[in-house]
Amino acid sequence: MINDILKNLSILNVFWFIIDLSLILLGNRLLHWTVNFVSKKKTYPSKNFFNSIVSLLNWITIYAVIFLFLFSFPNRKWMFRPLYSQGGIDVSFFLILIVIMSILFAHKLIKLLTTHVLKPVYKHYNINNGLGYTFNKIIYYTLMIIALGISFKSVGIDLTGLGTIFSVLGIGIGFGMRNIAGNFVCGIIILFERPIEVGEVIQLNEGIGRVENIRLRSTIIRTAKEGTLIIPNQYFIEHIIKNRTGSEMIAEVTVSVEYGVSTEKVDKVLHEAVSKVKGKSEGILNEPNPTIRFVNFRNRTMDFLVEIPVINFEIKEQIESKLRHSIVQSFTEEGIHLAPYEFSQVLLNKLEK
Template sequence: MLDYGVNIIEDWDGFVAQFNWVDSVIFFGFVLLMFFIRTVAFILLHKMEGKSERFQNRLGPALKSITNWITTYGIIVFLLVYFSEASWMFGSIFSIGKVDVSFFLILLAVLIISFANRTSKVMTQFLLPNVYDRYQLDRGLRFTFNRIFHYVIMVFAILISFTTVGIDMSALTVFAGVLGVGIGFGMQNIASNFISGLIILFERPIKVGDRVIINDVIGDIEKINMRATIIKTLDNERIIMPNSYFLEEEVVNRSYGDPRLRLVIPIGVAYGSDVEQVREVLHQAAHEEYEASDVVLNNPPSYVNFTGFGDSSLDFELFVWISNPEFVIQIKSNLNFRIYHLLNENNIEIPFPQRDLHVRSVDQRVIASYRDDVSE
């Protein structure tokens, strides 16, 4: 182990000794120039996005991605061309087993992985959406295919980069065994969440765009990562939940299977009200909201449930079905407004808690006796 460390130090000393600092200044000057051009291009693209919505949604992001490509790979190509005759480019920096790793091999591996990553992003952002639109895939299924495609591309890129560098893949079996032991002892949660994420992507108990309820908090699934799932609440806050939570705990998914949802609107009216009239008024409120909104359903029809006799009111419930759970709060509010106005128009009283106070008359002899006791 000591000899191995000494060899690495000697290799690095030789690497530094071969390096020409004048060339390095020229290289970093070229890097600054490329980033300056990139910044100018982004400013121009930003100005053009404000003039066209189509440019902002499709062409603008594509041109930004191409600009990043040109910047990154322009720097790498310049590095390879300018230093093609430099001895330090192909000299050994360190060794892995019998393989001498040079700066050129490291750069080549990084180039392969970064190219695969950018290719995956372009495919999932600009090409695959056209296929999804053709087959009318929902948002959650699109996200699943995008993540699987990205993982497959990156795994192949890493394997190819290892092979290019010269690392024998069979030698990684020992590393895999050590990694398995590490996962078994020190990375249980990470491994559990990663596997849970794969199960979620394939089994799809939840998917991107679903509305869920977790610990009485309502939110929409925004992103399913390798370790955790991002949930956007109605207050625009983000909840980061481990993937294993969705397989081990109870989660309410309002969008799973059938997205239709039944709303329950509780109503209380005063004793003495015409209950048949109350039922007609509630049905009228549901019908008016059905005509005004594309979310309220007419089938199943609305239903009025007479729940019982409360302390201060006759208690009813209005059942209304909607097609999209994202509009729960809006439709409930609209129905409450309509019900309130209709009850007032029909002179149906909405009660409030009342208590009757009964005063009992007191015998005058008791009062006189109390006064005598006090005077004594």
């Protein structure tokens, strides 16, 4: 077969291939320059839109190079020679290549549509990010299913037959894949009911994170300490999830001191420690003001609770650490001793607006 492909290939063919390839690459660079020039002059659309256009141009260039390479051979009959016949369609290598490239190109175009074309529409009609994200997912999966269906039909694959095969296989493997199927169903429920949305801050057990992406099988959560978590969607349907969005985070430190120390002095020193942290740190809210409370008597200690409102969960633990350093320094300067068995814990509360 290779001999048939290379048959009658001459130096002239190679020469024209190099010339055509150079023209394609030159055209690609000119289009890149044009897009970059326009992006610097325009503030809208966004820079990401122009980056997507550049990416799309690169895909078109790759496709052009592939076709140029294939059609540079004098003998091109091998591309159109039927590999098999299905449903009255003669399927060749060229047809299979067109189908694969069409699916990939459809994926790229749909991503461009949902990311940059529909986003201004959502903004114009005051559609929030969560609902817009749901619409984008529905549009993406719907159009990709249509593209795949058309592609399969083009190569003679009977979708009715595939449906029958999958239904039979589904009975056999249904029990083994019930968890995966459950996660898919829960993913659809989350997209439509929207108990959580992309960008929201949620609490899982003792951890807090921000929703990065909601996929059909799993949801991506970014946390400050554990990094990125991939959580099956079924978890969000079966467990209680605390939504922290719309609420400030409270950095809390409980400080225990020995009996015999003036409580008013402790209160004053804690206020000074808080003022030092607030003056040197970013991410602390101006309203409401930090609070210091005498919260409990214990067998050997008196407990004070320091609360500072912060902007988000990412900054919360940093503020708590700085607050502890400041408290220890201020107590040392004033001769106040922490309890021998220090009872210091970090809590997370929700402060309703």
